[in-house]
Amino acid sequence: MAKIPESTIEEVLSRADIESVVGQYVTFTKRTGQNLFGLCPFHSENTPSFSVSIPKQIYKCFGCQKYGNSIGFIMEMEKLSFPEAVKYLGDRYGVDVQWGDDDSENTKNLKERKKRVMNILTDAAGYYYKALNSDAGKAARDYAAKRQLSNETLTKFGIGYAPDGFDNLYSFLKSKGYNDEDLNDSGLFTRSKKGNLIDLFRGRFIVPIFDAFGKIIAFGGRNLGPELPKYVNSPDSLVYKKQNHLYALNFVPRNTKQLIIVEGYMDAIAMHQAGINNAVAALGTSFTDSQLRLASKYAEEVVFFFDSDKAGKAAAIRATNMMLAYLKRMTGIKIRIRIASVPEGKDPDEYIKTYGADSFKSVVKSAKDVNDYLFDRAYDDNYDKDSGLDLTKYQEDIITYGSWIYDPIKREKMAVLAAQYLGARAETILFAMEHAEKAAMEASRGNEQRESERKEKTEVEQRRTSAPVKVPNADRVTRDEIELFVRAVRLGGVLADETKIERNDVIRKNDFSGSNMKEIVGFFLEHFNEKTGVSDALLITKMSDLLLNGLKAETFYIKASEQISRESNINAEVDMYKRTLYNVRLKKSQDELKLVDSLIQTTEDKDKREEYIELNNKIELYRQKLIEKRNKL
Ligand SMILES: [Zn+2]
Incomplete structure (x- = not known):
């Protein structure tokens, strides 16, 4: 660090x-x-x-x-x-944070490695770019021409060509002095069966991927022939996590209010060329919550274009679900989501080429608010021109979609509109939506809870198997508790000396868990003499008819006091007593915290819940004080 x-x-x-x-x-x-x-x-x-x-x-x-x-x-x-x-x-x-020079070796190394990888990526981009204009690059230039990409666009986006062959880029970068380890980190290579590094991109049209600041962090490569897969992309690396970036964001003007999000980088490039400079592309198969957060930093509104085929439609529903759930959670993020669809089942690129940018802009304008989109999808997906609307399926979909919507007014509007088709009262539909929302939440909470219960169970089991004897509650005493008691007795009258031990730090019955131990402590405090404390002899008479951890209390107590170290002087004894006391109290408050936490999680009553939260905060504050006191010893 x-x-x-x-x-x-x-x-x-x-x-x-x-x-x-x-x-x-x-x-x-x-x-x-x-x-x-x-x-x-x-x-x-x-x-x-x-x-x-x-x-x-x-x-x-x-x-x-x-x-x-x-x-x-x-x-x-x-x-x-x-x-x-x-x-x-x-x-x-406004605090100047300097940490470059003081870096530990690890961070320094990582930073250096990242720097070298960035250099490799930049050099590779130069290599691909140059290759596009070489003889071998003709196929790629033809492809660019087919996509009607202008020279200006090719330059702006740094488009290139990866020549066919296994070690073109590899040899080039080796000649620049990079070593295999760094080349491997760059994500530009894969390994042959023999274990050698070989070029990942071979005979492909190359699109460099930039971060928001315009630095090259990865590449995408499209095939130029029939070979599969159609697209090969850089894997995640030291400098690239695909779910955190939006392609072409670096070319979007800073003052934009809207981002258009398309599925592929080729679409985004075509749109920029057509003058639609607020287009970006998601870089994976699905849009992620990090990408939505990133988008929300740049714009107030996102307009999505999904493919109009079956897979595209399914992707739209998945992404919508994810985004609405995310925004429900992240109340601090404000972004409007709209879904557009290109007429005639074309993709945005084709549409722009056929009808021009202005037509396309009106398609963007007509994008539906996400809530309306879902409402229409429920209808369209379940409508058949021969048999009409499948009411059962429609009801299912509309209630699911309604449960995703977090704006109560929009949800109600959806319920009112759906009521016309379903012939049910809007309130009933609304109720069903709320119910579905709760059920979904409980299901997800159930998963979390099962997970934590599982963890707790294994912990308890571990504790159980490591405990030598299973003790009933009344005679239970922990190692720290018995040490605390022994040390308190040992201090004699000093326990009452307020110059050494403040009132709060005198043991009390509640510091102990088992009822037998509580009884013994109660007896001790009752018979406490300010000068001499309580003698062992007196204590043992009390103990004779009680058990501690399954043993006769007096036997247990005497054995314990023999084992507990004696300090060299009274001040050291006082400190050890305090340390033990704070440990016991910390342990106890930790158990209380656990209990309060579980109450907070299970209670349905809002006021009760807040009471518990207050209580929890009090315990935490108390624990902090204990820790401070312990640290001062
Ligand atoms: Zn939480």
């Missing part, structure tokens, strides 16, 4: 207050005292279990258990490393 000076981190944390950092992503729906509540951005839910504590400057989700400070939040949200998140916040809140 890179080394950022502690003082810089502190300054970032003091300026990047948690409310404003989280507020960029989460809409707070409630404030109680110094705590804010909203829907969790990390898991899907319909009642807020995500909280921010202003005095503590932390966030915590009682649903998925994530918690942390502003830096941790940004790491999680933006998928950044610690130093990157500090830098990110530093940029936003």
Whole structure:
């Protein structure tokens, strides 16, 4: 991890207050005292279990258990490393974050490797570009001509050609001095059966993939003959994660309000050439939530073009579902989603070539709001011109789609319109939509819960198998608890000396879990003498008829006190006593936290839930104090 000076981190944390950092992503729906509540951005839910504590400057989700400070939040949200998140916040809140020179070897190495890979990619792009205009590149030039790509476009997009053969690019890059390890990192090569690096792109039309800043991070290659697959793309690499990028975003003007999203980079290129400069392409088979978030940083609205075939239609429904679920969760992200379809089943590229950019712009204008799109899809998909509307299937679809919509007014509108076809009351349909939404959420929560229950179970089983004897509750005492008691007894009158031990740090019955131990402690406190404490002799009379961990209490106690180390002086004894006390209390509060957390997750009552959340925050604060005290010892 890179080394950022502690003082810089502190300054970032003091300026990047948690409310404003989280507020960029989460809409707070409630404030109680110094705590804010909203829907969790990390898991899907319909009642807020995500909280921010202003005095503590932390966030915590009682649903998925994530918690942390502003830096941790940004790491999680933006998928950044610690130093990157500090830098990110530093940029936003005006703190100069320097970490380049202080990098540890690992980070330095990684940065160097990435730099070399970027250089390789740039050199490769130059090589492909040059090859396009070589004799061998004729097939690619013919293809470009067939797609009616102008020379200007070929240059702007850095279009190239990968010559046929297994080691053209490889030899070129080797001659530039790159080693196999870095070449392997670049994603431009694959391995032969013998294990040698061979060119990934062979005899293909090459499209460099840029990041939002115009740096080349990967390539796409289209076939020029019948060979399969039609498209070969760079795999994810040190510098490329396809789900995080939108092709051609670097060519979109900064002041755009709208992004047009098409399926392939060839479509995007054709659109830019036609003057539609706000077109971008998703780089995988499906649009991702990271891409939607990226788009939301550049525009207020996205207009999607999906292929009009069956696969394209299915992709549209999948993407719509994903996006609506994502936006339901991420209340801080505001982006309007519209779905367009090109008439006559053409793709956008063909359509522009046939009818021109202006016609295409009117197709964009007529794109449907995602809610209307879903409404129409439910009808179109289930309508047959001979048999009419299949009402059973229509009902199924419309209720599913309605359950995805998070805007209550739009959902109601959908229900009202569907009521006409279904011959049912809108309220009933609305109710069914809400029910479906709840069921879907419970199903997803069920998955999470089953997972965490499974984990807990294995933990309990582990504990069980490692515990030598299974003890009934009443005589239960932990190793730390018995040590605490032994040390308290040993301190004698010092336990009452407030200059050494504050009142709060005197043991109480509640520090112990089993009822027998509680009884013994109660007896101890009752008979406590400010000068001498309580003698072992007196304690043992009390213990004679009680059990501890399955043994006679006096035997157990005497054995334990023999085993527990004696410190060299009374101050060291006091410190050890305190350390043990804090550990016991920390353990206990941790168990309480677990209980409160499970109450928060299971309760349906909103007020109760908030009470529990308050309680949880109190326990956390208490734990923090204990940890501080323990650290001071
Ligand atoms: Zn959560």
